Amino acid sequence: MQTAIDVQTVSKRFRLYKEKYTSLKERVLHAGRVPFEDFWALKDVEFEVQTGETVGILGRNGSGKSTLLKCVAGILQPTSGQIVVRGHVAAMLELGAGFQPELSGRDNVFLNASLLGLPRREIERRFDDIVAFAELEEFIDNQVRFYSSGMYVRLGFAVAVNVEPDVLLIDEVLAVGDERFQQKCMERVHQFQREGRTIVVVSHSADVMRQICDRVVVIEDGKVVTVAPPGEAIRAFRDCLLAGEVPVALPPEEQDAAGTTEVIGQPERRVVITDAAARHSGPPGRSFLVPGDSLRLEIRFQVNEPLMNVAFGCEVFAANGGLIFNCDSAMAEIHQIHDLEPGLFRVEFDFDQLPLLDGAYTVNARIQDAGGGVVHARLEPAATFEIVNPGQATGAVALPLRIELSAVSAVAG
Amino acid sequence: MAEGDGGGGREWPLLANVQEMTVTPTAPVGPGSPGDDRLLPSRVVSAKVRLRPRLVEIWQSRELIVFLIRKELKVRYKNSVLGFLWSFLNPALILGVYYVVFKYFLPNHLLYFAIYLFAGLLPWNLFNNSLLSSAGVLVAHAGIVKKVSFPREILALAQVGTAICYFFFQTCIMVVFLAGFQVLPDWKYLPIALLALICDIVLSAALAVFLSAVNVYLRDVQHLIEVALVALFFSPPIVYPFSTVGQKLSHHGILWVYFLNPLVAIVLSFQRFIYGHVAPHDSPNPLPSYSEEWYVIVLGIVLAVSLVLFLLAMLIFGRVEGNFAEEL
Numbered sequence: 001m002q003t004a005i006d007v008q009t010v011s012k013r014f015r016l017y018k019e020k021y022t023s024l025k026e027r028v029l030h031a032g033r034v035p036f037e038d039f040w041a042l043k044d045v046e047f048e049v050q051t052g053e054t055v056g057i058l059g060r061n062g063s064g065k066s067t068l069l070k071c072v073a074g075i076l077q078p079t080s081g082q083i084v085v086r087g088h089v090a091a092m093l094e095l096g097a098g099f100q101p102e103l104s105g106r107d108n109v110f111l112n113a114s115l116l117g118l119p120r121r122e123i124e125r126r127f128d129d130i131v132a133f134a135e136l137e138e139f140i141d142n143q144v145r146f147y148s149s150g151m152y153v154r155l156g157f158a159v160a161v162n163v164e165p166d167v168l169l170i171d172e173v174l175a176v177g178d179e180r181f182q183q184k185c186m187e188r189v190h191q192f193q194r195e196g197r198t199i200v201v202v203s204h205s206a207d208v209m210r211q212i213c214d215r216v217v218v219i220e221d222g223k224v225v226t227v228a229p230p231g232e233a234i235r236a237f238r239d240c241l242l243a244g245e246v247p248v249a250l251p252p253e254e255q256d257a258a259g260t261t262e263v264i265g266q267p268e269r270r271v272v273i274t275d276a277a278a279r280h281s282g283p284p285g286r287s288f289l290v291p292g293d294s295l296r297l298e299i300r301f302q303v304n305e306p307l308m309n310v311a312f313g314c315e316v317f318a319a320n321g322g323l324i325f326n327c328d329s330a331m332a333e334i335h336q337i338h339d340l341e342p343g344l345f346r347v348e349f350d351f352d353q354l355p356l357l358d359g360a361y362t363v364n365a366r367i368q369d370a371g372g373g374v375v376h377a378r379l380e381p382a383a384t385f386e387i388v389n390p391g392q393a394t395g396a397v398a399l400p401l402r403i404e405l406s407a408v409s410a411v412a413g
Numbered sequence: 414m415a416e417g418d419g420g421g422g423r424e425w426p427l428l429a430n431v432q433e434m435t436v437t438p439t440a441p442v443g444p445g446s447p448g449d450d451r452l453l454p455s456r457v458v459s460a461k462v463r464l465r466p467r468l469v470e471i472w473q474s475r476e477l478i479v480f481l482i483r484k485e486l487k488v489r490y491k492n493s494v495l496g497f498l499w500s501f502l503n504p505a506l507i508l509g510v511y512y513v514v515f516k517y518f519l520p521n522h523l524l525y526f527a528i529y530l531f532a533g534l535l536p537w538n539l540f541n542n543s544l545l546s547s548a549g550v551l552v553a554h555a556g557i558v559k560k561v562s563f564p565r566e567i568l569a570l571a572q573v574g575t576a577i578c579y580f581f582f583q584t585c586i587m588v589v590f591l592a593g594f595q596v597l598p599d600w601k602y603l604p605i606a607l608l609a610l611i612c613d614i615v616l617s618a619a620l621a622v623f624l625s626a627v628n629v630y631l632r633d634v635q636h637l638i639e640v641a642l643v644a645l646f647f648s649p650p651i652v653y654p655f656s657t658v659g660q661k662l663s664h665h666g667i668l669w670v671y672f673l674n675p676l677v678a679i680v681l682s683f684q685r686f687i688y689g690h691v692a693p694h695d696s697p698n699p700l701p702s703y704s705e706e707w708y709v710i711v712l713g714i715v716l717a718v719s720l721v722l723f724l725l726a727m728l729i730f731g732r733v734e735g736n737f738a739e740e741l
Binding site for chain 1: 456481560
């Protein structure tokens with residue numbers, strides 16, 4: 001087993017200028033006293049990746065994981081230390097980076113593949129594969145500027161995976177295109193793994209890590225926290241999230257969300273939502289939910305004139321915009337319809353348990369007419385929350401599952 | 414199923430539409446895949462600048478340069494009615510303008526002045542186009558520079574390559590012109606003109622690489638260079654005969670100062686080759702009467718200096734390259 005990537009005490013310093021002087025006049029005026037702060041994006045990072053291994057780099061936004069990947073790719077140079085990479089590297093930092101809108105898809109495939117280091121003869125040989133993978137046979141001679149964003153990204157991915165590098169670097173680009181294309185991308189990644197290629201994936205999604213990685217490097221504030229198998233590393237990552245000052249995705253127990261959510265609806269309307277708060281059943285101070293936690297959404301609203309046939313509804317959306325759940329109180333399951341007099345009210349939406357896996361979710365709330373159609377007031381989003389799965393299952397829903405084995409027929413003897 | 418064990422549990426009905434599962438074996442590791450124990454070339458990413466690997470990498474990326482040049486040529490006149498024809502039309506029209514100006518508005522009494530002018534413009538345009546377009550090239554391609562790893566000098570070198578292409582388009586126009594005037598170039602000086610062309614390319618490449626890097630940090634360069642090139646245009650004898658400057662300077666015995674500008678020797682070589690045959694011998698000759706050896710020696714010095722400048726530019730570029738992705 002060879003070492004494919006050897007990261008040796010790599011540090012990277014960024015100069016954060018309070019103001020950027022790039023013109024001669026400013027340079028002269030501020031010569032020698034340009035205000036800046038040193039910011040160490042990476043500090044003595046050290047790890048090795050073996051040939052054929054898939055290693056994930058997991059960290060929060062701003063933890064330095066992308067900087068590390070850019071250093072491995074050779075786009076940034078480390079301030080100190082060095083990285084030895086064995087074999088041909090292709091980095092997928094942005095799909096379709098360098099596509100020329102004026103050129104045809106065909107020309108762009110050649111240009112882009114060449115940028116990624118593929119010789120021309122190889123490009124010609126694989127051209128049909130690339131086009132077929134991107135599913136752009138009809139449009140390959142059109143100018144890229146007429147492509148939809150989906151087509152653009154598909155072509156970018158198709159080129160990048162067909163470069164067939166020894167080392168593939170992926171930065172959060174697996175979540176592109178529609179579901180079917182994503183699946184295709186995942187399949188290609190698995191094929192790369194079977195072929196014994198080395199892959200480094202950067203993500204803040206524990207899900208991706210669990211799905212494809214052999215080992216995971218957890219990075220926090222530019223330092224390596226741990227290098228471990230996915231399950232263990234993800235736990236360490238969670239601890240980091242807990243210990244650090246995580247941007248609070250969910251207002252904790254006693255705190256109201258009134259200040260942060262936007263109140264929709266004008267005061268002269270018949271119903272005005274004045275206030276919203278979300279609470280979870282976990283320990284106070286925890287900023288995320290685990291699967292099976294309960295969630296309570298509280299909406300306060302003001303009714304300005306008598307209102308008949310009122311129902312309350314809510315929707316839960318996944319981060320990619322997919323609808324997870326939609327229900328209102330007029331539906332048969334609940335069947336609560338109210339007639340309201342002017343005054344202040346509070347309505348609570350109680351999710352006894354959320355069988356959801358990793359991800360960020362948003363909840364919208366609405367006050368509507370029971371017959372449907374008229375929505376009196378709507379709060380979007382009423383709350384956002386993140387679910388962090390301590391287990392190893394992946395996917396969208398924490399389906400309760402038991403697995404049992406029994407012999408159907410025993411071999412004679 | 415736990416309920417089924419005792420026989421007392423309920424029966425689970427079959428789902429009619431559940432497809433039968435097929436088991437596909439995973440593909441074996443194919444030959445030639447990197448799973449083999451072949452020795453792969455390794456690359457070191459660090460803050461140190463090593464000149465030789467850089468040059469090797471650029472040589473390996475020569476196909477990329479070709480693709481980038483092709484892109485430049487395609488994109489420049491894209492969406493114009495005449496399209497690629499502009500590549501030829503542009504120099505022809507500019508030459509027409511110069512010809513009219515120096516024939517009727519600012520007349521001088523040189524024979525075949527259009528040919529003299531064009532002979533000087535050829536190397537000048539190569540130099541001028543290279544520098545003009547490469548100064549801003551890294552900023553213009555910030556998207557690639559920030560997201561893809563490749564030797565970034567290539568972007569500047571591709572601009573020089575594009576300028577070389579235009580040089581050849583202009584040469585075609587020149588040939589048409591010479592045929593029109595029924596003038597033959599002085600073939601004896603063809604090798605010298607070719608040597609001058611190489612000098613011109615290396616010098617342009619050196620400055621292009623250097624300026625493109627500096628411009629990332631000091632965006633003024635892009636604008637400064639436009640003015641500087643206008644001024645520089647008048648430094649070699651393109652629109653005026655060599656003799657006007659030559660006589661005055663040699664009067665003070667400091668003609669060598671003029672040759673400190675490498676463009677002078679380059680332009681003179683081109684003029685010697687193209688205009689040499691038709692240069693008048695009796696009336697004041699716009700060309701100096703240097704021997705072939707003189708040209709070879711001077712161009713040799715220019716080439717040596719240009720090569721040193723080029724390596725220096727590469728070193729400087731390598732030194733600052735590491736921060737491009739941050740600065741853009």
